[in-house]
Amino acid sequence: MITTVASGKGGTGKTTVAVNLALSLENVQLLDCDVEEPNSHILLHPKITQTKPVYSNVPVISEDLCIHCGKCAEFCEFNALFIAPKATMVFPELCHSCGGCMLVCPKDAITEKQRQIGVIKSGKANKIETSYGELNVGEAMAVPLIKAVKNEMKPNKNVILDAPPGTACSLVSSVHRTDYCILVTEPTPFGLHDLKITVQVLKDLKVPMGVVINRAGLGDRKVYDYCKKENIPILMEIPFSKEIAELYSRGVPFVTKMPEWKNRFQEMLKTIQRCQK
Amino acid sequence: MEKQVSGNAKNNPKVPKMTKEMTILSGKGGTGKTSVTACFAVLAKNAVLTDCDVDAPDLHLLLKPKIMETQEFKASRVAVIDSDTCVQCKKCEEHCRFGAIANQVVDPILCEGCGVCVYVCPVAAIKLEKRVSGQAFISKTKYGLMSHALLNPGEENSGKLVALVRKNAKKIAEKNNCDLIINDGPPGIGCPVIASVGGVDVGIIVVEPTLSGIHDMKRALELLGYFKIPALVCVNKHNLNEQNTSDIVEFCEANNVEVVGKIPFDSIVTKAMVEGKPVIEYAPDSKVSQEIKKMYKKIHTVIL
Numbered sequence A: 001m002i003t004t005v006a007s008g009k010g011g012t013g014k015t016t017v018a019v020n021l022a023l024s025l026e027n028v029q030l031l032d033c034d035v036e037e038p039n040s041h042i043l044l045h046p047k048i049t050q051t052k053p054v055y056s057n058v059p060v061i062s063e064d065l066c067i068h069c070g071k072c073a074e075f076c077e078f079n080a081l082f083i084a085p086k087a088t089m090v091f092p093e094l095c096h097s098c099g100g101c102m103l104v105c106p107k108d109a110i111t112e113k114q115r116q117i118g119v120i121k122s123g124k125a126n127k128i129e130t131s132y133g134e135l136n137v138g139e140a141m142a143v144p145l146i147k148a149v150k151n152e153m154k155p156n157k158n159v160i161l162d163a164p165p166g167t168a169c170s171l172v173s174s175v176h177r178t179d180y181c182i183l184v185t186e187p188t189p190f191g192l193h194d195l196k197i198t199v200q201v202l203k204d205l206k207v208p209m210g211v212v213i214n215r216a217g218l219g220d221r222k223v224y225d226y227c228k229k230e231n232i233p234i235l236m237e238i239p240f241s242k243e244i245a246e247l248y249s250r251g252v253p254f255v256t257k258m259p260e261w262k263n264r265f266q267e268m269l270k271t272i273q274r275c276q277k
Numbered sequence B: 001m002e003k004q005v006s007g008n009a010k011n012n013p014k015v016p017k018m019t020k021e022m023t024i025l026s027g028k029g030g031t032g033k034t035s036v037t038a039c040f041a042v043l044a045k046n047a048v049l050t051d052c053d054v055d056a057p058d059l060h061l062l063l064k065p066k067i068m069e070t071q072e073f074k075a076s077r078v079a080v081i082d083s084d085t086c087v088q089c090k091k092c093e094e095h096c097r098f099g100a101i102a103n104q105v106v107d108p109i110l111c112e113g114c115g116v117c118v119y120v121c122p123v124a125a126i127k128l129e130k131r132v133s134g135q136a137f138i139s140k141t142k143y144g145l146m147s148h149a150l151l152n153p154g155e156e157n158s159g160k161l162v163a164l165v166r167k168n169a170k171k172i173a174e175k176n177n178c179d180l181i182i183n184d185g186p187p188g189i190g191c192p193v194i195a196s197v198g199g200v201d202v203g204i205i206v207v208e209p210t211l212s213g214i215h216d217m218k219r220a221l222e223l224l225g226y227f228k229i230p231a232l233v234c235v236n237k238h239n240l241n242e243q244n245t246s247d248i249v250e251f252c253e254a255n256n257v258e259v260v261g262k263i264p265f266d267s268i269v270t271k272a273m274v275e276g277k278p279v280i281e282y283a284p285d286s287k288v289s290q291e292i293k294k295m296y297k298k299i300h301t302v303i304l
Helices: A014-024 A040-044 A071-075 A100-104 A143-150 A169-175 A189-205 A222-230 A242-249 A260-276 B002-011 B033-043 B091-095 B116-120 B158-175 B191-197 B211-226 B242-254 B268-275 B287-303
Strands: A002-006 A028-032 A047-061 A081-084 A087-090 A110-125 A128-135 A158-162 A180-185 A209-216 A234-239 B020-025 B047-051 B066-073 B076-081 B126-131 B134-141 B144-151 B180-184 B202-207 B231-236 B258-263
Touching: A002 A014, A002 A169, A014 A028, A014 A040, A014 A128, A014 A158, A014 A180, A014 A209, A014 A260, A028 A040, A028 A143, A040 A128, A040 B211, A047 A087, A047 A143, A071 A081, A071 A100, A100 A110, A100 B116, A110 A143, A128 A143, A143 A169, A169 A189, A180 A189, A180 A260, A189 A209, A189 A222, A189 B268, A209 A222, A209 A260, A234 A260, B020 B033, B020 B191, B020 B287, B033 B047, B033 B180, B033 B202, B033 B268, B033 B287, B047 B158, B066 B158, B076 B116, B091 B116, B116 B126, B134 B158, B144 B158, B158 B180, B158 B191, B191 B211, B202 B211, B202 B287, B211 B231, B211 B242, B231 B242, B231 B287, B242 B258, B258 B287
Parallel strands: A002 A158, A002 A180, A028 A128, A028 A158, A180 A209, A209 A234, B020 B180, B020 B202, B047 B144, B047 B180, B202 B231, B231 B258
Antiparallel strands: A047 A110, A081 A087, A110 A128, B066 B134, B076 B126, B134 B144
C-alpha cells in the first residue's frame, strides 16, 4: 500500500507524521518527495549508500545547421527558446523536455543533452529503506525530480510518501496514483483554509483521505467541524506538547522517546486499510 | 523597474523615488512568514502588500481584503482528442514524454500542454485548449492596497501567477506613489519562490530553531545568494530551542547575514490568528509585537 502524507499549509507536521509512522511499522520504504526542502532524513539519519544524479533533457542547437527560421521558438509553449538575429538561445530552466523543438526543426539542427537538476539519495535507517530528492538550488521545476523519486518505489513494501507543502503541481505529482492520503493539519484558520484546498485536489484525483490533527489544543474547533461536515475521518490527534516540539527541534522522532505512540500509529494504518477494503 | 525610476526622477528631480520591494520567505513551511508579514503590513505606512503564496494563501485571513478587481489567469493549455477523428495510430502516445495519453485519452493531470501530440497527429484530431488556472485579485485593506491570487487546486504555473501578482503590485504602487512592496512568499525554494524573490531589494528569512528549520534556511540563503539578493534573518519562536537559536546566529555571523530579530514563542500569535488579526494589532504590548516592531525598524533602515 502506498500512503501519501500531505498538508497544503507548510509546517503542520507532515514529516513528523511520515517518519513516526514509518518507525512504527515493519517492511517500510519512506520516499521524501519534498525535493525543495527534504527534512525526513534529518529525523531518520539514514546511512546513504547511493547518490544518483537526476537529469532533464534540454535542447542543444547546432549553429552550423540552424537557419534561424524560428519554428522551434514558435512551437515551444514554455518560451524556452528565443531567436536572436544571429543565434538561437535556449533557456534551460524554462524547458519542460517535451522534445517538440527537435520534431519541428526542418534542418535537424537540434539535439538534446542532459542537464542535472538534482540528486536522489538512498539508504537505510535501521530497517527503513528511504530515498529523498534534493533539487539543485536555483532550479525551478520540482516535478521531474519528484517523479524520479517516485520511480524508486518498491511496491511490495509499506510505502510512505512525504509530500511537499502547497496545493499545486508538486503536490499533485506526489499524490497521483497513490492509494491513500493522510492530511496533516493544525486546528487554526490557516490550517483549515489550506486543508480545504488540498481536500479539493484529492477529490479531483479521487484519492481517499483522512486527517491527522497536529498541535491539538491550540487554535479553535473549526477543523473538527469541517471534517465532520465533509465526512472526512479524523485518524489521529497529536497534542500540542512542549516535549514533542522540543524533540522535533533536535531532530528526534517522538515515537523513539514515547514508544506508546507506536501502537497508535499502527492502529491508524489498520484503520486506513479497513477503509480501503 | 528601471523605467519606473527614471519616470519618477523626471517628476521630482531632487528626490528620485523608487519603490523598494521585500519578500518574506523561509524555505520550511509554517515558520511564521504570514504572521510576520501581516505585522509589517500594519507598520508600513505607504506600502502595497502581496501574497505570493498563490496555492495556499493565508495572508487574506489576517488582512481581510475587499476585492476591487478580479482577473482570470489562463497560462496553461491541455490536449483534447476528438475521438471521432482519431484513427488510433497511437503516434501521440509514443511521442508524449509525460505519459499523459493512454488509449486515446488524455490525463489532464499529467498533460503539460506542450503540443507535441498535436504536431504528430496525422489526422489533426488533437487540439490544445486553454484552461483557467486561477484568478488574480487587486484589493483594498485597511492597511493599504493588496495584490493576491488563488491558483486552482492542483494547477501548474504557480510561478507565472506569482509574476502576475508582483506585476499588479508594481502597477498599483506606481499609480499610488507607494514606496514599498511587501511580499509574503511561499515555502520551498522552487518555481514560485524564485518568482517571488527575483529582483527584490531584500529577502527576509523567517526561521524556527529546529534542525529542519536550519537546514531549510541554509538552502533559502543559498537561493538568495544565487540570485544576488541581500538576505536578512529573523528567528521565530527562538526560545523553543536556545541552543539551535545560537547556532543560527553563529552561522549567520559567519556568513555575514544580519539577524534582525528574535521573536519569542507565545500562544498569543495563534489567538490573534483565530481572531483574524495581525498580532501587533491584537496584542500591541506583547513581547512578540515589540520585537516585530524593532525588527521592522531595522529592516527599514537597511533598505530605505
